[in-house]
Amino acid sequence: MSADPVTWKLTLPCTKAEAEAVAAYDGEIDAVLITTEVDEAAGEWRLDAYFEGEPDAATLGQVRELAASGGWSTAMPEPLSDEDWVAISQQGLEPIREGRFVVHTSAHPGDAPDGGRAFLIDAGQAFGTGHHGTTSGCLAMLDRLAVEGERFANVIDLGTGTGLLAFAARHLWPEARVAATDIDPIAIDVTRENMAFNDVDQVALVVADGTRDPAIAQSAPYDLVIANILAGPLIAMAPEVAAIAAPGATIVLAGLLTNQAEKVVDAYAAQGASVRARNVRGDWTILCLTAAAERRSVGTDGSGRGDWAIDA
Structure with missing residues (x-):
């Protein structure tokens, strides 16, 4: 039975x-x-x-x-x-290719190009198989940064989901310290499993609400901050993201609709950040920002986070 x-x-x-x-x-x-x-x-x-x-x-x-x-x-x-x-x-999840990366599921294997990297990310209980425009757009943005010769020593992926973007950063900058965080313990469990599937090591995993965890604050500042979440939380988190970012750090933001982009830009501009590049994918926009020349401060309990409301 x-x-x-x-x-x-x-x-x-x-x-x-x-x-x-x-x-x-x-x-x-x-x-x-x-x-x-x-x-x-x-x-x-x-x-x-x-x-x-x-x-x-x-x-x-x-x-x-x-x-x-x-x-x-x-x-x-x-x-x-x-x-x-x-x-x-698994339906329709054919392998995607972004720069040097290929992301595939067990049902639809894919091979990486020469010098590239393939990641096996099955659909499941966490967001970020790479097939959504925000995730694939982030992969493209990270690949572009590497092509342009950017080098990073301390990377954090906020709201990591499946861990994919943290894995990509680990591949692109193998000497960097990389951390992946998520508010959902299930997402961190999924990321840990995906690390094993893909032979990824040395990615620190933290269950945290935004940046509100002592381990995150103690490892700051970060010269690359990745956050593929949603527009509202990104706006609310602007002060705390600025607080953990090194002077002139690169900040990659996604999960926002194109008609929400300016509100996100404004929130980070208020923290001294400026737009370096945009990647518009249909209804979605990926932002690459440069942090302020001086670090901002905020309480590690998230006291710098404000309330947010955003119209689509």
Whole structure:
């Protein structure tokens, strides 16, 4: 007798605007949310929500609010077997190539070019397979920095997800000290597993809310700060990112929609940072900033973090 399914799926129609809002959503819904374009000409999109266990009415209501244009669809969640979930998570994840990097899943192997590096990152419980425009754009930005001859000695990847960007930094600057942090302990567990899969070593792993951990402060300042999160948290974290950045450090920011970019730029400009480069990928923008010539200070308890609100 087979075990009961643990993953449930709810599919709702939505608009492009709602899909963009879902991508920028930073609320607390106990679900994995994935949006897909169904018909470009008609502007039709789809929201798929995956739940660990059968969702309750309150959680379903939260998800339905994100796709309210569909007239509060009466579609109900359905259980998936473990095999169905693995198959869904791997669908369409062909290897991606960014500069010297290839990122692939177990189902779709890929080889790195000469002098490059391939990373096996399976879809799972943490964000960052490389297939999302923000993650692949960060890979391209890091590769560009290396091509331009940049050298870094102390690197931190805030909100590391799967660890991919920290691994890329480790490859590009093998003499550097590299740390990867995430607020979610599961993400750090996933990163640790991915380190083993990919024979990556000497990446320090820290569970932390932003930069608020003594280990992060003690290892500062960092000459390369990477944060692929969301626009709102990036804005709120601007003072503390500035506080751990070395004078003139490079800061790579992603997870923001293109129409949110100027608000993020303004938040970091207030900390003395300036824009060095942008990588626009459709609705998403990756920013490369240069930190202020002098370090800013902020309490290690995150007392420099402000409240934030941002319109998509």
